[in-house]
Amino acid sequence: MKNQKSKDGGGGRTLVTRRRVLAGVAATVGGMAGLGLVSSLKEGRPGLDPIGIPAGLPEPPTDSMTYRKNPNSGDSVSLLGFGCMRYPVMPGETSPRSPRIDEKSAFALVDYAIAHGVNYFDTAWGYHGGASEILTGRALRRHPRETFYLATKMPSYQNPTLDEAKKIFFTQLKKCQVEYFDYYLLHTLSTVDNYQAVYEKEKVLDFLLEQKQKGRIRNLGWSFHGDKPMLEYVLSRDVPWDFAMIQINYHDLLYQYIQPPYRKLPSPAPSKWMFEKMVASGLPLVVMEPLLGGRLARLNKKSLSILQAEHPIATAASWAFRFVAGLPNIMTVLSGMTYMEHLQDNLRTYAPFSPLSDHETQVLRKALDAFVVADNIRCTTCGYCMPCPYGVDIPMVFRHHNDCLDDDLVPRNVQSADYKELRRNYRLRLASRVPELRTASHCIGCGQCVKLCPQFIDIPHEMAKLASILEEQGLTV
Ligand code: SF4
Ligand code: SF4
Incomplete structure (x- = not known):
């Protein structure tokens, strides 16, 4: 319910409408895996994909x-x-x-x-x-x-x-x-x-x-x-x-x-x-x-x-x-x-x-x-929290945000001169990795994923924070 709180400040009516619609289609979205809408990790499989391992290294020795x-x-x-x-x-x-x-x-x-x-x-x-x-x-x-x-x-x-x-x-x-x-x-x-x-x-x-x-x-x-x-x-x-x-x-x-x-x-x-x-x-x-x-x-x-x-x-x-x-x-x-x-x-x-x-x-x-000391979301993209019944691609949404943090691309201060540019880049990167239907804005805060996360991340809370960035960018209805 934290999600509702944070969104109500700027768009409560829209949120309620969206939630009603989402609740109505939850069963359909639950079948997303069958439609091929699994998390877009390596080979379409859930689990820790091998990012950061250099390619082209010699085979390890056998002896x-x-x-x-x-x-x-x-x-x-x-x-x-x-x-x-x-x-x-x-x-x-x-x-x-x-x-x-x-x-x-x-x-x-x-x-x-x-x-x-x-x-x-x-x-x-x-x-x-x-x-x-x-x-x-x-x-x-x-x-x-x-x-x-x-x-x-x-x-x-x-x-x-x-x-x-x-x-x-x-x-x-x-x-x-x-x-x-x-x-x-x-x-x-x-x-x-x-x-x-x-x-x-x-x-x-x-x-x-x-x-x-x-x-x-x-x-x-x-x-x-x-x-x-x-x-x-x-x-x-x-x-x-x-x-x-x-x-x-x-x-x-x-x-x-x-x-x-x-x-x-x-x-x-x-x-x-x-x-x-x-x-x-x-x-x-x-x-x-x-x-x-x-x-x-x-x-x-x-x-x-x-x-x-x-x-x-x-x-x-x-x-x-x-x-x-x-x-x-x-x-x-x-x-x-x-x-x-x-x-x-x-x-x-x-x-x-x-x-x-x-x-x-x-x-x-x-x-x-x-x-x-870094404020990135401690998500390993393990996928244990998936599937979200509302279709949110939790690992990829978090990965996108962490990558933007790494590159100093998260818009934080509306007063700053580069705010618009940062918002634009944040949105473009997200759009290239996560379909709009699977972004943080579609989290209704049901909490089903929380007990499955081995990193004990408060997923609905984090989703609410990320959704608020998107809403400011006009990505939500
Ligand atoms: S709380 Fe978790 S399972 Fe529920 S809608 Fe949000 S991301 Fe999906
Ligand atoms: S279970 Fe936790 S750590 Fe694993 S992908 Fe989901 S949010 Fe990230």
């Missing part, structure tokens, strides 16, 4: 992958781990989480990764609506079992009973077409209550430890998305954990950032506090979200120019990966790779790997400072 030893099992694990939550989906799909995975493209990625030394594959019960485990199993069974490590997870967030957990576990073995999992995780430990209910009272942990004894699990660990008491509790249990999976990236670690949903908790676990606890635990660490959901691959121009002055062709993502992989106890760093360009760029970073020097870390800090 230079960096490996880390797991001290508990002796496994030699590739420093680049393949995150199986962002497989390419079929053209025309509107969500990158769709179960309709493009099998041919996904197989090509898995095969290329293995040929270049990647051996750790991380899937989960819930990824791609359950289709990731099936696809990962189908892709990996074409390779000798001893050439890869397969990880999957028990969905703690579903609060499974013991019987349900058993059913899930044995179904996972079937879906993945394996006799055993190399790495098995208690997925998304969030609160002590949830942990106690599932793993202690229901005795799901006893069941998993039994599976480990029987050889169906080689390494047992957990992934953490919780508060301070949760981390302290799980580390204090008398359980022989073999590894853990945590979220680390340079933004959260250096900037002491706490993700919005965790800020509301009575005892949120800041990244630095959590990481120090994990290092003290001595557990080998699997890193998730090294790019903060892709945001660190999408720096603004100023931050990028700071990095490029140091290394002209290194991508923003490669800086982020080098930072986390250089931290202590890191066994592997996961990356969800949708395009071959993502995979090749990552392979160049890890084959072979060199950690950031002190000087490079300072450069990164400078780039981060320029990034966190």
Whole structure:
């Protein structure tokens, strides 16, 4: 409803009329994907498209992958781990989480990764609506079992009973077409209550430890998305954990950032506090979200120019990966790779790997400072919020605005001499990228997209701001 407020000042009547019309045609617009009106990202697919990766670089080498030893099992694990939550989906799909995975493209990625030394594959019960485990199993069974490590997870967030957990576990073995999992995780430990209910009272942990004894699990660990008491509790249990999976990236670690949903908790676990606890635990660490959901691959121009002055062709993502992989106890760093360009760029970073020097870390800090003060919308164009039932092309609208910010093309001050010129350029650029029917003006503030955004962007609020720029330009009715 923020949208209505901001628009009512200059054109309330028009807005009400537009909303009535839009509400009336919502069902039709909801079918836009069927008409080919999906977000205009690469190949018409949703997901992080590979912008900023230079073309024409040589192929990464096949014999230079960096490996880390797991001290508990002796496994030699590739420093680049393949995150199986962002497989390419079929053209025309509107969500990158769709179960309709493009099998041919996904197989090509898995095969290329293995040929270049990647051996750790991380899937989960819930990824791609359950289709990731099936696809990962189908892709990996074409390779000798001893050439890869397969990880999957028990969905703690579903609060499974013991019987349900058993059913899930044995179904996972079937879906993945394996006799055993190399790495098995208690997925998304969030609160002590949830942990106690599932793993202690229901005795799901006893069941998993039994599976480990029987050889169906080689390494047992957990992934953490919780508060301070949760981390302290799980580390204090008398359980022989073999590894853990945590979220680390340079933004959260250096900037002491706490993700919005965790800020509301009575005892949120800041990244630095959590990481120090994990290092003290001595557990080998699997890193998730090294790019903060892709945001660190999408720096603004100023931050990028700071990095490029140091290394002209290194991508923003490669800086982020080098930072986390250089931290202590890191066994592997996961990356969800949708395009071959993502995979090749990552392979160049890890084959072979060199950690950031002190000087490079300072450069990164400078780039981060320029990034966190910028007022761009922190959208990664991941497409998770799509489709908007009213047809708004959320990722492209935000990208257009951020690009204009980068180029100082956002009209801000009506009094300034270049205001008219800026307005004109802003409008022309938008028209060349987003059809008028899909611009911010068509957001009615329903809020459906908000819960889907991993970056916690207040999408209706941002749309209202951008719509007000357009309205001033006379683009709306
Ligand atoms: S709030 Fe989100 S889903 Fe709703 S109309 Fe606006 S952009 Fe579309
Ligand atoms: S608004 Fe959020 S969910 Fe939508 S594309 Fe941007 S980051 Fe992804």
